[in-house]
Amino acid sequence: xxxxxxxxxxxxxxxxxxxxxxxxxxxxxxxxxxxxxxxxxxxxxxxxxxxxxxxxxxxxxxxxxxxxxxxxxxxxxxxxxxxxxxxxxxxxxxxxxxxxxxxxxxxxxxxxxxxxx
Amino acid sequence: xxxxxxxxxxxxxxxxxxxxxxxxxxxxxxxxxxxxxxxxxxxxxxxxxxxxxxxxxxxxxxxxxxxxxxxxxxxxxxxxxxxxxxxxxxxxxxxxxxxxxxxxxxxxx
Numbered sequence: 001x002x003x004x005x006x007x008x009x010x011x012x013x014x015x016x017x018x019x020x021x022x023x024x025x026x027x028x029x030x031x032x033x034x035x036x037x038x039x040x041x042x043x044x045x046x047x048x049x050x051x052x053x054x055x056x057x058x059x060x061x062x063x064x065x066x067x068x069x070x071x072x073x074x075x076x077x078x079x080x081x082x083x084x085x086x087x088x089x090x091x092x093x094x095x096x097x098x099x100x101x102x103x104x105x106x107x108x109x110x111x112x113x114x115x116x117x
Numbered sequence: 118x119x120x121x122x123x124x125x126x127x128x129x130x131x132x133x134x135x136x137x138x139x140x141x142x143x144x145x146x147x148x149x150x151x152x153x154x155x156x157x158x159x160x161x162x163x164x165x166x167x168x169x170x171x172x173x174x175x176x177x178x179x180x181x182x183x184x185x186x187x188x189x190x191x192x193x194x195x196x197x198x199x200x201x202x203x204x205x206x207x208x209x210x211x212x213x214x215x216x217x218x219x220x221x222x223x224x225x226x
Contacts, residue, residue, distance in 0.1 A: 102209035103152035
């Protein structure tokens with residue numbers, strides 16, 4: 001059974017870089033799927049940040065394009081998100097997901113990132 | 118960017134009633150790549166429906182999806198107490214690749 005587990009610092013400071021990792025278990029990251037990050041601000045809806053393929057190819061949401069970088073480590077079966085120049089607006093629950101048929105068919109439990117001055 | 122608008126904002130139903138949730142897109146959704154998710158408090162979203170009408174693995178057949186073009190519907194034939202939560206529609210195809218609706222909250226009376 002595929003499982004995704006997000007990890008990273010719970011607190012970030014202004015202008016710092018947010019770095020999160022998603023560990024994939026029960027499934028090879030080199031399976032041809034794409035893998036995404038989605039976030040959810042407190043009490044709000046879902047926002048797609050971007051996706052990455054095992055090959056390292058990426059597609060980003062233009063809203064984040066200048067600040068986001070994603071990478072994949074096939075040897076560790078994990079992928080990562082870096083979001084720089086963070087502000088309070090980046091406070092959210094961050095999910096990693098597996099892309100299915102033009103949808104997100106597996107989700108991690110999410111990790112909360114809070115902005116701290 | 119394709120904007121998805123869901124209605125109603127909140128739906129309050131008794132067990133056994135039929136639930137109809139709507140999702141309207143600001144432009145035609147490519148190849149009808151529309152999906153639906155259920156999110157319960159404190160949990161990650163769960164995929165219910167993809168490609169408009171295909172049920173995800175393990176989803177009960179009381180959940181069904183329909184629609185095309187710009188209008189999509191999620192129907193729960195007979196609402197069960199465990200169906201409470203927020204339901205989101207999602208489209209694939211335009212930039213950004215994925216966008217979500219703002220959600221419909223289903224309350225069980």
